[in-house]
Amino acid sequence: MSNNPKIIQLSQRTLAVRSGLNSDEQHGAVIPKISLSTCYRFAEFAKPREFDYGRKSTPNRHSVEKTIADLEGGADAILTNSGMSAIHLLSVALLSPGDLVVAPHDCYGGSYRLFNSLSEKGYFNVQFIDQSNEQALTQVLALKPKLVLIETPSNPLLRIVDIEHIASLAHNAGALVLVDNTFMTPILQSPFTLGADVIIHSCTKFLNGHSDLLAGVLVFKEQTLADDVLWWSNNIGTANSSFDTYLLQRGLRTLAVRVLAQQQSALKIVDFLANHPKIAAVHHPSLASTPGHDIAKKQQKGFGSLLSFELKAAADKTPAFIERLNIFTLAQSLGGTESLISHPTTMTHSGISAQARKAAGISDQLLRISVGLEDVQDLINDLQQALDVI
Numbered sequence: 001m002s003n004n005p006k007i008i009q010l011s012q013r014t015l016a017v018r019s020g021l022n023s024d025e026q027h028g029a030v031i032p033k034i035s036l037s038t039c040y041r042f043a044e045f046a047k048p049r050e051f052d053y054g055r056k057s058t059p060n061r062h063s064v065e066k067t068i069a070d071l072e073g074g075a076d077a078i079l080t081n082s083g084m085s086a087i088h089l090l091s092v093a094l095l096s097p098g099d100l101v102v103a104p105h106d107c108y109g110g111s112y113r114l115f116n117s118l119s120e121k122g123y124f125n126v127q128f129i130d131q132s133n134e135q136a137l138t139q140v141l142a143l144k145p146k147l148v149l150i151e152t153p154s155n156p157l158l159r160i161v162d163i164e165h166i167a168s169l170a171h172n173a174g175a176l177v178l179v180d181n182t183f184m185t186p187i188l189q190s191p192f193t194l195g196a197d198v199i200i201h202s203c204t205k206f207l208n209g210h211s212d213l214l215a216g217v218l219v220f221k222e223q224t225l226a227d228d229v230l231w232w233s234n235n236i237g238t239a240n241s242s243f244d245t246y247l248l249q250r251g252l253r254t255l256a257v258r259v260l261a262q263q264q265s266a267l268k269i270v271d272f273l274a275n276h277p278k279i280a281a282v283h284h285p286s287l288a289s290t291p292g293h294d295i296a297k298k299q300q301k302g303f304g305s306l307l308s309f310e311l312k313a314a315a316d317k318t319p320a321f322i323e324r325l326n327i328f329t330l331a332q333s334l335g336g337t338e339s340l341i342s343h344p345t346t347m348t349h350s351g352i353s354a355q356a357r358k359a360a361g362i363s364d365q366l367l368r369i370s371v372g373l374e375d376v377q378d379l380i381n382d383l384q385q386a387l388d389v390i
């Protein structure tokens, strides 16, 4: 491909499958090699080649960055060693003491902790608000924040907010808009078309999709901001390893196929749970009962493969249900080929007080599922037999 001029607009599925293929000029290897070298010989005195030192860039990282930027329709991307380090990098590059960050009150726990702890050290200020509350949004935007983080759907209740609406208000207030697109992936949601300036993904989740590496990425609408942040990335040293990048590229090839198949299974599981007498509630953007269902229909290209539900039985029955499951693994990540189940009260949200959890709508009977690629009937049978014992 590298020798051919780009004559057609490629679909996301093709872009992902063909990421970095045929880039080896020397041997014609179809699959890109892992380039482990940390340093690159200068072409001649005072003349570096495309790469000079691995902290700044490497062939593997550059290739994956290009693919993810193309998948999101952005100008450029920067790969980092985790989703958190991507958010940290943007914060350091962008914010000064006194600047205000606005984030959702129900954002990813790691983002909450990072913004909170850095603000306590005086690096910048932060306010967490319910972004579906118009009044709260207007009040906080009047303070002229520098950065507004949007994360939709939320975890674990899959609440939806309107990216286009919030981004437009944030821009009017002079803020930069960052969208965490980890749950949807570029296949199901395109934040740049809705007004985002920067997109962050935890590549640890769907983009890699095999639960065997940590990585993060920032995707930029404009090249100038990407260049500024790349300077900071080299300055701090947020690079990920070539081996992980190689695996990430391998995982990316099946992104579209995985995301669509997982979503299809999720819809069947939602249907099963929503009609089961032992289930009190199901949360998934496909359901009209999930707040923001109409917004999801408008801004998403699908409803995704994450869902949560509440058991009707008393909270002390929850461990028995989980222990009875054969296929679903009790673990707190998401987006892999394997189906996972998590219990927010004792896992992702255990650091929050019981009172705060209750206020956020997280009961002790709430469970979150990340639907994998197993046969969906096997998954439903597994849930059925575990529900039978409680």
Ligand SMILES: *Cc1c(COP(=O)(O)O)cnc(C)c1O
Pocket: 082, 083, 084, 085, 108, 110, 111, 151, 180, 182, 183, 201, 202, 203, 204, 205, 214, 215, 216
């Ligand atoms: C996992 C996750 C992160 C953090 O990513 P890591 O790769 O674990 O550092 C950020 N945002 C969301 C929505 C996530 O699910």
